[in-house]
Amino acid sequence: MTKASKIPRRYAGLLMGLLMALSMGLIMSFVVTVINLGLRGDFLVKWMIAYAGSLPIGLPTALLVTPIVKSIVDRMTE
Known part of the structure; x- marks a missing residue:
């Protein structure tokens, strides 16, 4: 993937939630x-x-829960 075709990092959480919802739902x-x-x-x-x-x-749930879980994991890990 070229740099021009990559999604900006600021959308990483949204993309993570979207991909998790789609794959887990499937x-x-x-x-x-x-x-x-x-x-x-x-x-x-x-x-x-x-x-x-x-x-x-599933989609709105994943988008809401992903940042919360990430925050919890960040506090639990070094």
Whole structure:
């Protein structure tokens, strides 16, 4: 990645929260969908519906919680 295409460091916390929300939401919705429905013919559709439904909760939560957790970790570590 060239320097011109990088995101400014001041957005690192926001980017961290965004990527965490997207990846955790994807993984968690997959697991819960498998538990609830099993691997069946319409699994992919059901999984994507569950993922889309989880994002309105997961994204703002991750964006709010990430700086708090970072602050706690910073105080707990040297």
